Amino acid sequence: MTYDFRMEIYQLRTFVTVAQQGHLTQAAELLHLSQPAVTAQIKALEEEFGMPLFERYPGGVQLTEAGKLLLPEAENILGLSRKLLHKAKSLQGEPRGKVRIGTIGVPARLKIGPWLARLRQRHPLLSIETTHGVSVSILNEVRKKTLDAGFYLGRNPYQNVNTLPLTEIGFCVALPPQLAGELANADWKELGKAPWLGVSQFSSLADITQELCRSRNIAPQKVGEFDEESTLLELIKAGLGVAVLAERTAKRYAADGSIMLWRGGEVAIRAPLQFIYSAEREDDALIGMLKGALRQVWDLP
Amino acid sequence: MTYDFRMEIYQLRTFVTVAQQGHLTQAAELLHLSQPAVTAQIKALEEEFGMPLFERYPGGVQLTEAGKLLLPEAENILGLSRKLLHKAKSLQGEPRGKVRIGTIGVPARLKIGPWLARLRQRHPLLSIETTHGVSVSILNEVRKKTLDAGFYLGRNPYQNVNTLPLTEIGFCVALPPQLAGELANADWKELGKAPWLGVSQFSSLADITQELCRSRNIAPQKVGEFDEESTLLELIKAGLGVAVLAERTAKRYAADGSIMLWRGGEVAIRAPLQFIYSAEREDDALIGMLKGALRQVWDLP
DNA sequence: GGAGGCTAATTGCAAATTCTGATGCGCAAA
DNA sequence: TTTGCGCATCAGAATTTGCAATTAGCCTCC
The missing domain is CATH 3.40.190.10 (Periplasmic binding protein-like II)
Structure with missing residues (x-):
């Protein structure tokens, strides 16, 4: 009701279009609007700004000095709006969700930093939680699916858990x-x-x-x-x-x-450091992403 | 009707407010809106973006990862909008209008560049037009008020024209x-x-x-x-x-x-280079601005 | 000087949208 | 179980926005 300002993007769009067309009528056509609608929008903006944006001439309109100064800012806002929407669209198909990872030992040895950074960069909508523990408890949580995946130090831990060996320690x-x-x-x-x-x-x-x-x-x-x-x-x-x-x-x-x-x-x-996850999720897209990023960080094929 | 996008500033304002409040209800209060209105606006944004911006919990809402990524851009747009309006307000009281200036001889000798630059900087809404001519014709146009002011090379040109001596040549x-x-x-x-x-x-x-x-x-x-x-x-x-x-x-x-x-x-x-204007306009604010800027450029008292 | 063409402004009404108040639902704490 | 808090939904009201038709101003061309 009683906002900071009433100016809206559709008015700015009209402002910019009129400015580059030099005609309310042509702008209206471009915007799929009627000429009175364009007139009204410009008028509303002029009222809010407290000054005319255009000088009306027979044959068209022309930006006032004030209009020339305000136009770039309006264009800027329009540009940023498109950018925002574009960003939203680029995020549309991105996989999303929480991933719970069990870590063991010294996190640096797991290359956890580079791994999560890469994961985050590739899939910005993944939110990652880590739980630190010892190999056996991590293994159990992965089996129970309280964790989506984790690290394990040692050999073939369990039947229904698949592994990706990372290195030997x-x-x-x-x-x-x-x-x-x-x-x-x-x-x-x-x-x-x-x-x-x-x-x-x-x-x-x-x-x-x-x-x-x-x-x-x-x-x-x-x-x-x-x-x-x-x-x-x-x-x-x-x-x-x-x-x-x-x-x-x-x-x-x-x-x-x-x-x-x-x-x-x-x-x-020697004992292998392994990435472990539930065998049932071998073909899970999420697990695939985790493994993909791991392979890159650990230089695996 | 069939625009690029439907997103509007009032929705972004609501988005940002909800994000910082963590509650639709509190945001509604801050925005002087009802809670269903806020719900609808957020819903509209989520639909346009093709993804949820908030996760609904009992007790409030929380940004999704996508929401976290899009929020800064929305804030940016809001900030720029306020800036635009602020700029408009700062332009409200500025003197505006066209100024017609008569120039003579080599423009550089009139220090016309620095003068107009300074004028423009102080009074961004003044639009300046220059007409080049010889001293006598400029004098006549200033007398006839076809020109607001001009330059004149020579001594006391005319009774009803006032002068500001700039230098001697x-x-x-x-x-x-x-x-x-x-x-x-x-x-x-x-x-x-x-x-x-x-x-x-x-x-x-x-x-x-x-x-x-x-x-x-x-x-x-x-x-x-x-x-x-x-x-x-x-x-x-x-x-x-x-x-x-x-x-x-x-x-x-x-x-x-x-x-x-x-x-x-x-x-x-020797002959004086003088700035001339109609004597009737001695107290005109516009003439005052022109003279003020001239004094600075020519280092006059 | 008058007709015709162009453009913007105005007006009355229709359509779309946004907002509100009431209500329902889910969850958590008492 | 009850109460309280917060979001979702819905129908109707209020506001806004848009359109068609018309008016008004200016210019050009007969």
């Missing part, structure tokens, strides 16, 4: 400085006799440690169970025992001497 | 190279015996030449009558006779030797 055996003297180059049998830091069974490190022990035929004594890499790290530094650490973490902390690495950082075992 | 006696030998340092009596190029009586040069001859008590023989400085110049070069030239023009052409100057370019007479 190497693991080293980290030693406390106090034990480095006797264990730095020990064989597996000797390592097995050292105290090991146990890992919570929900973490992917658990499976990896377990697989390592089985393959090397050792069954070391476990000093508790822990579920975070940073906790593990502190305990190694404190000399409580040896543990398996991701290669990159291990090397970073080994560099300042706070921990030591068995055999100079030899990779003891 | 010096004049030299220009000699053909052929006559330079005998006349270069001649006295006035000798100069008076040489052939002179007459000047059309409508040009300001005529008055000046006449005044010069009277004051020096000479009555030279005239070789025709000419009304353009450039014509005069050619005739001097061709050796037809001597003539009075504006100092600046004279020096420019003397520099390359195509003409010579009496007594090395001594100023023989």
